[in-house]
Amino acid sequence: MDQGLKPIRVWLTPSGPNPWKVVVILEELRLSYEVVSFKFDHVKKKPFTDLNPNGRAPAIEDPNTDLVLWESGAVITYLVQQYDKDKLLTYNTLKEQHLINQWLHFQMSGQGPYWGTAGWFNVLHPEKVPSAIERYNNQVKRVLGVLEGVLADKDWLVDDKMTYADLAFVPWNDRLESVLLCPDEDKFAGFPRVKAWHESMTCRPAWKRAMEKRDKLMDEQGLMWNGMPKGIKNLQEYEAKIAAGEDTTPKDS
Template structure:
C-alpha cells in the first residue's frame, strides 16, 4: 500500500486523483501545512523541500521501498508503475510531458501567486494583484485555445496532464476568472469534474482543511518559519 503524505491543496489533489484513477491502494497521512507539519523531521526525510505531497511506495523499483516528492514526479512515477495515463508512443508521450511541464512551470506557480496576492496577502498591492490576475487570464487563454482543437489538454486521450491541471482551476473565482471567456476550457473542466475518480480524489482530506485565517497558519505558510534553513 502506498503511503501518501499530503493535504487538501491542488498539488495534493493531483496525486489523490491519480491514485483513484489508477485504482492503487493507498493510505493518506495528513500533513497539516497550516500547523507546521511540513517542517517535522520525519516529513523532511522524504520531502526535503518541505512541500506536500510526497509518497512512499513499499514496492518501489526492484521491489525496494522508494520515497518520492514533487507532485509532477509522483504523477510520472505512478504512470510508469501502472502503465496508465502516459502514452507509449514517442510523439504522444512528449505531447503529454510538455503540457505537464506547462502546469508545473506555469499554471501552478502563477495561479499560486494569484491566490496569494488576491486572497492571502495582508496588504493588497494593486501592481501584484493586476500582474498575477492578468497572467492567470493569459494561461486560461492558452488552455482554452488548445482545447478548441483537442479533446484533452495533451491530445485525444485523458492523461496526467489533465490530472495535473484540473485541481488548480477549481479555484477559478479566486483567480478572477469569468468562465464565459473560456468556453472550451469550461467544457473540459466540467467533463473532468464529472469523473468518479476525480470526485473521490478531491474529497481526500477536504474535511480536515481549515481556512487560513489565524496568525499561526499564516506564519507557517508565508512567514519567516517558511524560509529557515533546515
Template sequence: MAPQFTLFSHPVGPNGWKVAQVLCELGLEYETVMKEFGDGENGMKTPEYEKYNPNGRIPALIDHSANDLCIWESGAIIMYLVKKYDPEHKLYPASIEEQALVDTWFYFQMSGFGPYTGQAVWFKVLQGNKNVEAADRYVAEVHRMCKVVSGQLEREGSGWLVLGKCTIADLSFLQWVRFLYRLSIDIEKEYPLMYKWKEAMLAMEGVKKSTVGEVWA
C-alpha cells in the same frame, strides 16, 4: 491489507490532490496523511516530515512495494506512477512522440499555470491585495494562460488537451483550475471550453473518489 502507498497531502493544496486523482484513476490503493503548513507538531517544516521531503512541501509519496521508495514533487510522483503502474497506457501513452505531446502540457502546468496561479492567490487573496502591482501582474498572467489552454482545447476539438483523451496533462491542471474562483475568475462565462473540460474531469470515477468536494468551488 495495508495500502500500497502513503500519500502526504494537504486538504486544500492542489498538488496533493493531483497525485490522489492519478492514484485513483489507476486503481491504486493508498492512505493519505494530511499535513499542515508551518513548523507545528503536524507541520511540513519539521524534521520528521523533511526526512520524506527535504523541501518541506507536499506532496510526498511512499511506495511500500518498492522498499519504501519515497518520491516528492508532484510531477516526479505522477511520472513514476504512470511509468510503473499504467501498463495499459490509460493516462500516459506508449510512444515517445505522443509522450512528448503530453509532456509539453504537463510541464506547462507545473512551470507556468500552477506557480502563477499560486502567486496570484498569494498576493490578491492571502495578502489582501496589499501589493496591487504584484497581484495585478499575476492575475493577468493567469488570464493569459487560460487563453493559452482554451486555445489548445479549441484546436484539439476533442475536449482534451492532446490525443483525444484524458491524460496526466489534463489532470495536472484540474485542481488549479478549480482554484480560479479565489481570483474571482468565472471560467464558465470567461473560458467556457475550460469549464466543460473541468466538468468532464470531475465526472471521472477516479477523480470523484479522490477529491474532497466541499473544499472546492
C-alpha cells in the same frame, strides 16, 4: 486494482492543490494507497522533512519499489510509468508520450506558480498591491488563453483521450474562483473550452472520490476553504501562532 500491491503512502496537507494531483491519478488507476494527513504547521518539520527536505507536500513512499519521491510532477510521472500498464492515462507512442510530458511541465511552470502567486496577492498578502494583482491576474488569463487555443478543436491536450497531463490542471483550476476572488460561475468567463474540459474531468468518479477524501480531511483539521484554521482571521495571525509554537487546532474540532 491490483490486490497484490502494498498500499502507496501519500503524505499531504489537505488544503493544498498539489497533493490532489497525485491522489486523482491514484484514483484513476485504482491503485491501493493510504493517506498521511498532517497540519501545514508541520510541513517544515520532521518527520516530513526526512522524506522531503524541501518541506512541500506531497511526498510518497512506495513499499513496492522502496522509493520515496516528492514533487507532484515527478510523482505523477513515476506512478504512470510504473503502474499504468494498460496506458489508461498515457500512450505507448514516442510523440504522444513527450507531448504529455510537455503539458505536465507547463502545468508545473505556468499554471501552478501563476495561480499560486495570484492567490497570494488577491487573498493572503497583508497589503493590496494593485500592480501585482493586475500582473498575476493577467498571467492567469494568459495561461487560460493558451489552453483555450489548444482546446479549440479537440477535447484533450494530447490526441483523442484524457491523460495525466489533463488531470494535472484540475486541482488548481477547481479553486480558480478563490484565486481570482470571483463568483464560481465566472471563473472561466471568456474560456468556454477550458470550462468544458475542466467539467468533463470534475464529473468523473475518481475526482469525486478524491474530493470526498479532501472534505473529510479538511473537516478533521478544522480548516476553512483557504486552508487556515477556523477562527483565524488572516495569514499573519496564522504564521505568528506557528512561529510562537501555539496550537492552531480549532478548539471545537
